[in-house]
Amino acid sequence: MITLLLIFFPLVAGLLLLFVKGQQAKTIALGASILEFAIAVFALTQFQHNASTQFEWNHAWIQSMGITFHVGIDGVSMLLVLLTTFLVPVIILTSYKTEYKNPSAFYSLILVMQMALVGVFVSLDGFLFYVFWELALIPIYFICLLWGGDDRARITFKFFVYTLAGSLFMLGGLIYLYLHTPGSHSFDIAALYAAGQSMDVVHQGYVFWAMFVAFAVKMPVFPFHTWQPDTYTTAPTQGTMLLSGIMLKMGTFGVIRWLLPLAPLGVEKYANLAIGLAVFGVVYASCIAIVQKDFKRLIAYSSIAHVGLIAAGILSMNTQGVQGSMIQMLSHGVNVVGLFFIVDLIQKRTGRRDLDGLGGIRNVNPQFAVFFLIILLGAVALPLTNGFVGEFLLLNGVYQFNPWMAGFAGLSVILGAVYMLRSYQAIMLGETNSNTANFAPLEGSEKAVLIIICAAIIVFGVFPKPLTDIVSPAVDQLVGNVRVALGK
Helix, strand or coil, X not given: CHHHHXXXXXXXXXXXXXXXXXXXXXXXXXXXXXXXXXHHHHHHHHCCCXXXXXXXXXXXXXXXXXXXXXXXXXXXXXXXXXXXXXXXXXHHHHCCCCCCCCHHHHHHHHHHHHHHHHHHHHECEHHHHHHHHHHHHHHHHHHHHHHCCCCHHHHHHHHHHHHHHHHHHHHHHHHHHHCCCCCCCCCEHHHHHHHHHHCCHHHXXXXXXXXXXXXXXXXXXXXXXXXXXXXXXXXXXXXXXXXXXXXCHHHHHHHHHHHHHHCHHHHHHHHHHHHHHHHHHHHHHHHHHHCCCEHHHHHHHHHHHHHHHHHHHHHCCCHHHHHHHHHHHHHHHHHHXXXXXXXXXXXXXXXXXXXXXXXXXXXXXXXXXXXXXXXXXXXXXXXXCHHHHHHHHHHHHHHHHCHXXXXXXXXXXXXXXXXXXXXXXXXXXXXXXXXXXXXXXXXXHHHHHHHHHHHHHHXXXXXXXXXXXXXXHHHHHHHHHHHHHCXX
């Protein structure tokens, strides 16, 4: 029942929010999202740290087609449910000083999106997974379309077409597997796993490409990334945070939960090409980030680089790579939300986000400079910050797969430090100018967000064991099963 509560509580709260008038909608949305996080923490206290799937609920839904409402939580799901329920109240809190038109609809869409995201991470039926996957697209589409910036209609339409086209590839792959399940057919995850692993390498290759394209668009991996920089730049700050902090994890989660076990032979056959695309994207996005003048766009490209590294770690199909990717998914979610909030604070106070028009903010607001520096160091994976543990593990995993690819992927560490430290220098150091001389002090809700994010960066950088304890048994079992399927 805990899993059902995690799915449907934000949906009910979001629908009730439509009847709330005025700006109190954000307070109610914040309260509902904090309660949802409390439910997730309670689930964590009841969670047994082993490889089993817990809190399962399996009920026939469309019986004639073998579709069930089958949900449950293992270590992989638990980490992403915690990330989602932790970040949503933080994201709502970042908007506390922003007055949005029609706030009840805005916050209702955020909560409905939270419902769909949790559903994606706990689904144990292929059709149910697809339904939640598509449901997550609808709220973010309207958030970007109705509250976005200039040219939002064209850019949001491009984003919608990309993700919808990718989803159709995934649906095709799931139906192909469904038709290979025995008897009257089933979309249950165990039946799909068995059907996929019973196929030869050619047919698993078909499944691999159908599923990989869908997940590659969502992550996004080169060359499926072209929707991302424009969408991140145009979306309202909270929409960008939802996209970068949580929604793109749907793609990396999909590779772990569905792609690896469904088509291990296909993954093995095309791993060099897939990891090559991911690593090329890491270097390409890092180089593009270095020459960016717009700070928000710089963070968007840095996100492509980080997620490309996560994808390479997963596709290396070894314990270090997958476990490191899981830890890095959580760390990236926290860090990128922090960075986009920094962008938002700067833009609100100066009216600009171009590196050339800023400078010297540290002289005016040293407290803000410290918060910014901590988040930046987490993003460049400095030891004792949350970014270091996952990045070290997944680079180790890629090295075991191919040392040359690990070498190229490792360039992201150097290039990341270059563009992040360069942006900090341009924004915070030097002399103040007419844009930054009156940089206003941080307000209470803004300090609260920055303290929460910085605390997460430091605590999980110094003491990552609670995270690895949650995820390790499930990852060990997943990698073990994949190796058995590969005959190793």
